[in-house]
Amino acid sequence: xxxxxxxxxxxxxxxxxxxxVSLLKNLNSVQRQAVEKIDGPNLILAGAGSGKTRVLTHKxxxxxxxxxxxxxxxxxxxxxxxxxxxxxxxxxxxxxIPLKKMWIGTFHSLFARILRKxxxxxxxxxxxxxxxxxxxxxxxxxxxTEKNLLSQAIDAxxxxxxxxxxxxxxxxxxxxxxxxxxxxxxxFYDIYYTYQNRLQQNNAMDFEDLLxxxxxxxxxxxxxxDYYQSKFHYILVxxxxxxxxxxxxxxKLLSQKHHNISVVGDDDQSIYRWRGADxxxxxxxxxxxxxxxxxxxxxxxxxxxxxLNIAHSIISHNRNRMEKELWTKKEPGEKVTFILTNDAIExxxxxxxxxxxxxQQNELNFSDFAVLYRTNAQSRAIEExxxxxxxxxxxxxxxxxxxxxxxxxxxxxxxxxxxxxxxISIRRIINYPARGxxxxxxxKIEQFSIDNNISLFKAIEKIEEIESIxxxxxxxxxxxxxxxxxxxxxxxxxxxxxxxxxxxxxxxLGILTFLKQEGSLESLNKIDNIRELLNGINDFxxxxxxxxxxxxxxxxxxxxxxxxxDTRANAVSLxxxxxxxxxxxPVVFITGLxxxxxxxxxxxxxxxxxxxxxxxxxxxxxxxxxxLYLSSALNRRKFGENTSGTISRFLNEIDKTLIxxxxxxxxxxxxxxxxxxxxxxxxxxxxxxxxxxxxxxxxLVKHPTxxxxxxxxxxxxxxxxxxxxxxxxxxxKKIVLKYCKLEIVR
DNA sequence: ACGCACCCGATTTTT
DNA sequence: TCGGGTGCGT
Numbered sequence: 028x029x030x031x032x033x034x035x036x037x038x039x040x041x042x043x044x045x046x047x048v049s050l051l052k053n054l055n056s057v058q059r060q061a062v063e064k065i066d067g068p069n070l071i072l073a074g075a076g077s078g079k080t081r082v083l084t085h086k087x088x089x090x091x092x093x094x095x096x097x098x099x100x101x102x103x104x105x106x107x108x109x110x111x112x113x114x115x116x117x118x119x120x121x122x123x124i125p126l127k128k129m130w131i132g133t134f135h136s137l138f139a140r141i142l143r144k145x146x147x148x149x150x151x152x153x154x155x156x157x158x159x160x161x162x163x164x165x166x167x168x169x170x171x172t173e174k175n176l177l178s179q180a181i182d183a184x185x186x187x188x189x190x191x192x193x194x195x196x197x198x199x200x201x202x203x204x205x206x207x208x209x210x211x212x213x214x215f216y217d218i219y220y221t222y223q224n225r226l227q228q229n230n231a232m233d234f235e236d237l238l239x240x241x242x243x244x245x246x247x248x249x250x251x252x253d254y255y256q257s258k259f260h261y262i263l264v265x266x267x268x269x270x271x272x273x274x275x276x277x278x279k280l281l282s283q284k285h286h287n288i289s290v291v292g293d294d295d296q297s298i299y300r301w302r303g304a305d306x307x308x309x310x311x312x313x314x315x316x317x318x319x320x321x322x323x324x325x326x327x328x329x330x331x332x333x334x335l336n337i338a339h340s341i342i343s344h345n346r347n348r349m350e351k352e353l354w355t356k357k358e359p360g361e362k363v364t365f366i367l368t369n370d371a372i373e374x375x376x377x378x379x380x381x382x383x384x385x386x387q388q389n390e391l392n393f394s395d396f397a398v399l400y401r402t403n404a405q406s407r408a409i410e411e412x413x414x415x416x417x418x419x420x421x422x423x424x425x426x427x428x429x430x431x432x433x434x435x436x437x438x439x440x441x442x443x444x445x446x447x448x449x450x451i452s453i454r455r456i457i458n459y460p461a462r463g464x465x466x467x468x469x470x471k472i473e474q475f476s477i478d479n480n481i482s483l484f485k486a487i488e489k490i491e492e493i494e495s496i497x498x499x500x501x502x503x504x505x506x507x508x509x510x511x512x513x514x515x516x517x518x519x520x521x522x523x524x525x526x527x528x529x530x531x532x533x534x535x536l537g538i539l540t541f542l543k544q545e546g547s548l549e550s551l552n553k554i555d556n557i558r559e560l561l562n563g564i565n566d567f568x569x570x571x572x573x574x575x576x577x578x579x580x581x582x583x584x585x586x587x588x589x590x591x592x593d594t595r596a597n598a599v600s601l602x603x604x605x606x607x608x609x610x611x612x613p614v615v616f617i618t619g620l621x622x623x624x625x626x627x628x629x630x631x632x633x634x635x636x637x638x639x640x641x642x643x644x645x646x647x648x649x650x651x652x653x654x655l656y657l658s659s660a661l662n663r664r665k666f667g668e669n670t671s672g673t674i675s676r677f678l679n680e681i682d683k684t685l686i687x688x689x690x691x692x693x694x695x696x697x698x699x700x701x702x703x704x705x706x707x708x709x710x711x712x713x714x715x716x717x718x719x720x721x722x723x724x725x726x727l728v729k730h731p732t733x734x735x736x737x738x739x740x741x742x743x744x745x746x747x748x749x750x751x752x753x754x755x756x757x758x759x760k761k762i763v764l765k766y767c768k769l770e771i772v773r
Numbered sequence: 774a775c776g777c778a779c780c781c782g783a784t785t786t787t788t
Numbered sequence: 789t790c791g792g793g794t795g796c797g798t
Contacts, residue, residue, distance in 0.1 A: 106788070135788050160787085234788055302787060402785055407789095424787090458774095465774045585788065605786045627785065643786085664789080666783070 034097065040124050050088060050121065054081070061322035062086045065094060065261065068282075068316035069289040070309075074353045075338070075649035076329030076611070079291050083265060084114055086289065087129075088121040090261055098129035100260040102281070105133055106269055108586060110609060114265070130259070134274055135234060136585050138241040142232070145244055145251055154577055156231040156442050156449045157584035161430060163187050163233050165451050170221050173473065181210055181218075190219055194235035195303030197242070197272045228482065230448040238273040245280050256284035267292030267312070271303035279315070288316070294349050295342050298605060298643050300635070310349065327353040327649075329611055331360025333685050334655050338648040340682040345638045353649075362687040365620075365678065366658040371408035374660040378616050379412050381656060382599065385614055389653075393419055397600040397612040399647045401625040405618060406601050419598035424606045429583055433538075433553040434560055438583065440532060443484075443511060444518050445577050450476075450483035457487075460536060462503045471495055472504075484511075510535070518576070525576050526565045533557065604647045615651035617644070620659045620675035632751065644677055657686075722750055727772040735772065 034040070051059050058078055061071045062085045073079035087103060090096040105111045111132045119126055130137060143153045158166065167183040167190075193200050200219045226232060232240060245252035262282050264270070267290035270278070282288040290312065297306040313319060327335055335353050342348070366381075368374040382396050398409055406422055413420045428434060436459055439452040447453075450473075458464040475493050476486035490496065490504045514532055517523060523531075533539060539557065542550040567579050600612065604625075619625050626640035648655055657678070662671045722728075726738045728750075736752040 108788095133788065237788090299786075299788095301785075404784060404789095427787090461775080463774065467774090603786065629785075666789080668789095 034128075035124065050085065050092060054078075054085060055326060057322055057324055057326075058082050058085070061324070062089050064320050064322070065090060065289075066287055068286060068312075068319035069322065070267075070312045070316075070319050071289065071291040071322045071324065072349065072351065073291050073293055073324040074327060074351060075293060075296060075646070076327040077324035077353065078326075078328060079265075079293075079324065080110075080114065080117070082324065083263060083291055084117040084121060086263065087114075087118045091118075092122055096261060098126050100258060101129050101131075101263070102137070102259040102261070103129070103131040103263040103265070104137060104274075104278075105131075105265040107609075108133055108136070110265060111136075133585065134277075135237050136581075138237050138277070139581060139585070141241055141255065142237065142244065145248070146240065148248055148251070149240055149244060150227060151232070151240070152230050152446070152448075154230070154446045156229065156446045156452070157237070157581060158226070158231050158233045158451065159430070159584060160187065161435065162231075162451045163190075165454070166225055166229075167218065167222060169451075169454070169473070170218055170225065172470070173477070174217070174221070176210075176214065176218075181214075186215075186218060189215070190222060191233075191235060192303065193219070194233075194239055195271045195273060197239065197276060225450075228448070229450045230446050231451070235273065238277060242273065242276055242280070245277075252280060253284075255281060260285050261287045262289070264288070264290040265292075266296075268294050268297035268306060268309040269299045269304045270308045271299075271305055273303075275305070275308045295345075295642055296608065296646050298608065298639060298646055300639050306347065310347070323351060325351055325353055327355045329652050330355065330649060331357050331653060333359050333362055334648060334651050336685050337363050337655065337681055338645050340685070341641055341648070341677055341680050342645040344680050345641050347635075347638055361654050363655045363657060363681075363685055365686055365688045366656060367674070367688070367690040368658065368660050370662045371405070371660050371664065372412065374618060374658050375409040375412035377658065378409065378618070378656070379416055379418065381616075382418070382614075385654070391613060392597050393599045394597045395613040396616070397602065397607065397610070397614070397650065398616045398618060399602060399604050399607050399650070400618045401604060401627055401643075402619075403603060405624075409601055409618070413599065419596065421596060421598045421600055423600060423602035428556070428559075429586065431553075431556055433542075433556055437529075437533065437538070437557060437560060438580070440514075440536075441529065441576060442580060444514055445580055447484040447511070447515065448482045453483050453487070457504075457507055460538065460541060462507055464500060464503055464507070468496055468500050468504070525568050525579070526561070528576075529564055530561060533561070604643045607650050608646050611650050611652055613651075613653045614656070615647065615654075616656045616658060617647045618658045619663075620657055620677060621661075621663065621672040622675055623672055624663070625675055626677070641677070722771075728752060729770040729772050 051062065054062060055078075058081065061069065061082050065086070071079075071082060073082065083103070087101060090101060091098055103111075103114060105114065115126060115129070115131050118129075132140075139157070142149075142151070142155070146153060146155060156162075164183045164187050167186050171181050171183060189203075190200075193203055196203075200216050226236065245255075259281055262278065262285075264278060269292070278288065278290075290309070292309050294306055294309050297304060297309070300306065308315075313321070330338075332355055335355055339352055364381075366374070366377050368377055378398060382393070385391055385396070386393070400406060400409075403424065410420065410422065429438070436455065439455040442449050442452040443456065454469060454473075457469060471493055472486050472490070473483065475489075476483050479486070479489075481489075486493075487504060487508050490501050490508070493501075496504075514528065517528060539554055542554050542557075564579060567582065568574070571578070604617070617625075622628075623631070625644070626637055630636035630640050659674050659678075660672075661674075662669055664670075722738055722741050724738055724741060727735065728738060729735050739751045739753050741750055
C-alpha cells in the first residue's frame, strides 16, 4: 500500500507531524462527523456560510493524514478553477506538503485530462481543440450555409442552445420535441449530426463533449473505466446541487467500485438550471445512494441574524427544497435596508452615498462592498456614477477577455498551430489580416474539403486542384499556407520559446502596426489587450516551464473571469448574482428588485423558474456579512426606452419587521456630499389587484401580428402579466401583455 | 473583395 | 443605447 510517508521519502518531502487535535479542532460537531465519515456515500448539506469548504478541505486532509490515503487516489471535483485552487491551497496548508498528484479541478478540466490521454480510442487526437460558444455558433452557421438552409432563417444561436440542452441531458435528439421549433425535426437532426461529425473532423470538442465523450470512453472501453474506478478510492464533489445529468452519470460511473463518494451542496443555492443543472440530483441523493449518510450543516458563521432571516423568509416560499434553516450565534445586527428610487442613476447614487456613509462610520474599505445585479447591463449606470465620484471599482464578468475579437483572432492562430484540423480557427484567420481571400473563395475551399472528405487545412494544401479559383487568389492562399507551415515547423523544432514564437508571429502578421495606424481609441485598446495576452502567455510559461502551448490553450478555454479576479485592489466589486456565489462581503447591495428584472421576466412563467430566481436572491443575500441593502428603481431604461415597473414580489415575501425602508433621492442631480438623508413616506408594498385577471386560460384572443389564439397559461401580476398563448397560425408563444395590443375575442 | 452606412435587434446567467 | 449584421456602391 502507498502511504504518504513512502511518497514523501521518494520525493524528499518534509512531513510535519500534526496532532489529532490540530486537524479537527476548528470544526463544530456536525462538521467533524462529516469529515470523519469517509466510507460509503455521504451527503453533506451545507447551507450558505456553514463551513462547506472547511469540511471539504479537512476531509481531504483527514484522508491523507489520518487514513493514510495516497493523494493519487483522491478525486475532488469543483465547478470553477478558483474553487479548485482554493481547495488545493487550503489542503496543502493543513498538511504542509505539496499535493502534486492529487486529482483536484473542475469537472471540465479533469475530464479533459482523461480524454487527452485516451481520446485516440474514440477517433480524436490528443491535441483536440475546445470550442467555446462563439466557435460553436460559427460552426453551426457554416453548416446552415453549406446545406443551403439560409432561406429558412434558422437562428444559429438558438440551435446551439438546443444542441447543448440535448447533450447536457445525455439523450439523443430524437427524444426531444421542441413544440415551437421554427424548423422541422428532420432538419434539426441533420444539423445536429452534421455538427457532431464536423466537430470530430475538426478534432474539436465543445464543453459538453468533454463530459459526453468521457462517458462514451467509459462505456466503450470498460478497462479504461476500470482503471479510473480503481484509481479513485475517494471521490468528493463540491456544489453538487449544480451538477447536470452528464456530471451525475460520470460521478455514478466512477464511484461504482469503491462507493466512497462524498458530495457537498445546498439545494437552496442551485442556480444553474438553465445550463442543465438538475436540482433533483441533490434532492434525490438518498434514493440514488440508499445507504448514504446525511450531514446537515446549519450553523452559519458568516452573516448576522437579520440577514439570515431575510434570506430564509424568501427561500421558504419555495416548495421544492429540503427543509432546513440556518442559525447563527451572531447578534441580530442592523436591519436590512430597502432603498426605493426613481431610476437607475438615482439607484446608483443612493448606493454610492451609502458606501461613503458606511466607510465613514464603520472604517471600511471600498473592497468591502459588493453591488449585485441580475443582468450585466445594469452595471452601466452604477459604473457611471462610480466614475463620476472617482471611486475605484472592478466589474467581475461582463465582456470576457478571451472572447474579445482581437484576442480570439490571435488565439485562432495559436489554435491552428496546435491543431491544424481546427477548421473554425482557420476560417477565422484565413483572411485576417486581409489577404484578399473572400467569402466565395472560402466556400469553394470548404466545398472541396467536404467533397474529398479532408480537413480545411488539407484542402488549402491542395489548392491547385480547385479549378474555379483564380490564380491570383490561389497565390495568396498559398502564401497563407506557407505562413502557417513555417510556424508549424518552428513550433515542431521547439528551439524557440512559445513567447518568442507568438511575438514573432504577431510581428510578421503586422497586427499591432495596423492597429496603431488606425489610431482610434478602440484600436489602442485592442493593442493593449493583445499585449496583455502576450504577457499572459509569458506568465504562464514562466510559471509552468514544463507545459506547452497545448496546455496554455486548454487553460484559456476553461478559465472564467471570477478565476482571475484580483481581490487585492481596494475597489468596489460589481458583479452578477450568479458570479457572486461562493464569495462574501461585509456589505452587499442587491439591486434592481423589480418585477421583470429580478425576478427576470423570462423566468417568471413557471414555478421552477421562479423558484430558481428565489434561490438566486437567497445566494445574493447570504453573501453579506454585516449589512444588506436592497434597492429598486421604479423607472428603468430597457432597450433604450423608459419603462416603469413595479417592485419585485420578493419584497412582499420578506418579513417586514426585519426591514427598514427608505424612499429617497428625488432629485436628478444629486450632490452626494450635501445630501440630507431622511426616510420619508412609508411605502406600500402590496400592489393591489385591481382589474385582476380578465385573462384566464381558455379565453380566445387576437394579436395584431400572430392572429387568433387561445390563452393557455397566465403568469405574473397584472403589471407584468405573461400569457402563454397557442396561436392558430404560429403555434405557442409567450406574450408580455403590456407590450402588445391584445384583443379579447371571447 | 472591401468599405461604409444604415437598420434592426437584443439584452440572463457560463464551464 | 449600442453593436452586429446586411446590403449596397465602389
